[in-house]
Amino acid sequence: MTARLPQTREWIHGWLLVLPALVFLFAFTHIPAVATIWHSFFSTPRGRRPSRFIGIENYEKMLADPVFWKVLGNNLWFALGTIPTSVAIALVMALWVNDRLAGRSLVRMAYFTPTVLPLIAVANIWLFFYTPGFGLFDQITGALFGWPQSNMLGSPASALNAVIVVTIWKEAGFFMIFYLAALQSIPVSLREAALIEGASRRTIFWRITFPLLMPTTLFVSINAVINSFRLIDHIFILTDGGPDYASTVLLFYIYETAFKYWETGYGATLTVALLFMMALLAIGQFFFLDRRIHYK
Amino acid sequence: MTRAGFDLDRILNMLGAWTLAVMWALPLLYAIWTAFHPSAYEARFDLFAPLTLENFAKAWSAAPFARYFLNTFVLVTLILTGQLILCTLAAFAFARFAFPGRSILFSLVLLQLLVMPDILIVENYKTMGHLGLVDTITAIALPYLASGFGIFLLRQTFMTIPRELDDAARIEGVGVLGLLWRVYVPLAKPTYLAFGLVSVSHHWNNFLWPLIVTNSVNTRPVTVGLSVFSAIDSGVEWATINAATLMTSGPLLIAFLLFQRQFVQSFMRAGIK
Numbered sequence: 001m002t003a004r005l006p007q008t009r010e011w012i013h014g015w016l017l018v019l020p021a022l023v024f025l026f027a028f029t030h031i032p033a034v035a036t037i038w039h040s041f042f043s044t045p046r047g048r049r050p051s052r053f054i055g056i057e058n059y060e061k062m063l064a065d066p067v068f069w070k071v072l073g074n075n076l077w078f079a080l081g082t083i084p085t086s087v088a089i090a091l092v093m094a095l096w097v098n099d100r101l102a103g104r105s106l107v108r109m110a111y112f113t114p115t116v117l118p119l120i121a122v123a124n125i126w127l128f129f130y131t132p133g134f135g136l137f138d139q140i141t142g143a144l145f146g147w148p149q150s151n152m153l154g155s156p157a158s159a160l161n162a163v164i165v166v167t168i169w170k171e172a173g174f175f176m177i178f179y180l181a182a183l184q185s186i187p188v189s190l191r192e193a194a195l196i197e198g199a200s201r202r203t204i205f206w207r208i209t210f211p212l213l214m215p216t217t218l219f220v221s222i223n224a225v226i227n228s229f230r231l232i233d234h235i236f237i238l239t240d241g242g243p244d245y246a247s248t249v250l251l252f253y254i255y256e257t258a259f260k261y262w263e264t265g266y267g268a269t270l271t272v273a274l275l276f277m278m279a280l281l282a283i284g285q286f287f288f289l290d291r292r293i294h295y296k
Numbered sequence: 297m298t299r300a301g302f303d304l305d306r307i308l309n310m311l312g313a314w315t316l317a318v319m320w321a322l323p324l325l326y327a328i329w330t331a332f333h334p335s336a337y338e339a340r341f342d343l344f345a346p347l348t349l350e351n352f353a354k355a356w357s358a359a360p361f362a363r364y365f366l367n368t369f370v371l372v373t374l375i376l377t378g379q380l381i382l383c384t385l386a387a388f389a390f391a392r393f394a395f396p397g398r399s400i401l402f403s404l405v406l407l408q409l410l411v412m413p414d415i416l417i418v419e420n421y422k423t424m425g426h427l428g429l430v431d432t433i434t435a436i437a438l439p440y441l442a443s444g445f446g447i448f449l450l451r452q453t454f455m456t457i458p459r460e461l462d463d464a465a466r467i468e469g470v471g472v473l474g475l476l477w478r479v480y481v482p483l484a485k486p487t488y489l490a491f492g493l494v495s496v497s498h499h500w501n502n503f504l505w506p507l508i509v510t511n512s513v514n515t516r517p518v519t520v521g522l523s524v525f526s527a528i529d530s531g532v533e534w535a536t537i538n539a540a541t542l543m544t545s546g547p548l549l550i551a552f553l554l555f556q557r558q559f560v561q562s563f564m565r566a567g568i569k
Contacts, residue, residue, distance in 0.1 A: 013472055018401060128330070201305070251504075
């Protein structure tokens with residue numbers, strides 16, 4: 001290790017090399033995160049009235065805000081709706097694409113293409129798909145099952161679910177890639193040995209493949225959880241959070257509060273709620289992350 | 297297990313795989329269909345419907361897409377350049393230098409994988425206001441210039457490079473930056489390619505932060521431009537919106553189709569941490 005450098009020179013070199021990146025990291029991630037907490041105790045500046053310290057007033061407002069609880073519930077439903085399904089679909093996709101399959105590369109391309117499309121463009125495509133009456137969704141369900149015209153995005157009961165479907169469609173192919181990488185790193189000899197022992201495909205999957213994929217499943221799940229707080233672009237186009245907040249999730253509500261109604265103080269408080277959930281997640285995953293880092 | 301049973305299994309799997317593939321391709325194919333046909337065929341499927349590029353022409357002239365593309369191009373280049381420089385330097389330090397505070401600083405870097413600038417929109421907008429940078433392309437790029445993900449990825453790669461190469465280079469009288477530039481960077485090329493593809497496609501597609509921090513034609517990237525364009529849904533035909541949608545995703549989509557293998561491998565490489 002750079003043994004010929006005197007120790008202090010090595011320190012200085014190390015610090016100088018990390019300095020530029022750290023300046024940007026602190027300026028736009030760490031300091032804003034701390035400042036958010038600080039500002040959540042202040043009122044929103046209005047005209048000539050500057051913001052003043054109001055203690056936990058914003059938090060009291062948040063806990064009494066029915067929209068906040070609704071949005072939080074939506075976010076939970078959004079997470080429950082997207083995470084297990086997209087991870088499971090991703091695994092199945094990877095198993096299929098990893099196998100001998102006619103037209104394998106075409107299938108893989110179909111699965112992966114949504115990943116490279118902008119979520120906002122994807123939303124435009126799906127909006128048309130969902131259009132009541134002559135959108136493809138109604139045309140197919142009408143022709144196959146004779147279902148009446150639907151209004152998936154316009155009714156409070158189904159709006160969030162329609163958004164969830166788009167999210168799964170967008171995410172699954174991305175997660176598939178990680179499974180595919182993991183599958184290819186499983187030694188073929190394991191499978192061959194199991195086949196010689198007379199194990200069925202089902203047994204091989206549940207006893208060998210699935211356990212070996214566990215680290216990938218965890219990694220993909222963390223990504224899926226983070227995404228369930230972060231992926232909101234399509235909501236802007238599909239439903240704009242409506243009807244009546246039915247498809248608003250936390251980050252979307254933060255955007256609305258801070259940039260539509262310019263309630264930045266309350267926006268900061270809502271962001272703290274989001275950070276709090278991220279922190280819970282971090283604590284939950286701490287041991288796993290740690291293991292993953294020292295893996296190589 | 298009989299041979300016939302095995303084949304049935306195969307066929308069922310293939311059927312499943314293809315059904316899912318069709319479901320996954322359908323929305324995009326549908327968009328392509330409407331974009332290349334006159335709007336009369338929006339919901340009418342006729343194999344011999346006349347093809348047209350008129351929808352693209354309409355979309356192109358209805359909104360300043362040329363400018364939006366230029367903005368996105370500048371934005372993506374700016375971010376990637378910044379990221380490559382900052383992340384390379386930091387990753388090199390974390391991989392090869394012993395200095396006080398290294399591990400705590402590295403955990404702070406990793407923290408960004410969780411707390412991304414994407415969710416700190418309120419505070420970052422204030423910062424841009426103080427810096428007088430609201431509604432500039434620089435403001436869109438700044439929060440993403442130092443990427444925790446990039447630092448992590450490059451550090452992992454740098455750590456696999458044999459230290460004997462360091463010594464050999466030092467005997468030749470190469471300095472710290474020369475060592476990085478001549479030995480480490482060339483050996484990490486596949487990682488750079490992987491990170492580059494992931495970064496470009498991520499920032500090409502990014503929407504929320506650019507939406508917040510821009511408010512004029514001269515700074516809006518294509519994603520925000522597209523949302524502004526399709527929000528005036530009163531007069532604009534579906535076929536035109538779909539043409540615009542395809543246009544904005546076009547460059548990435550074409551790049552993906554041409555370099556499919558590299559893309560998939562890059563995303564895979566970026567994922568194996």
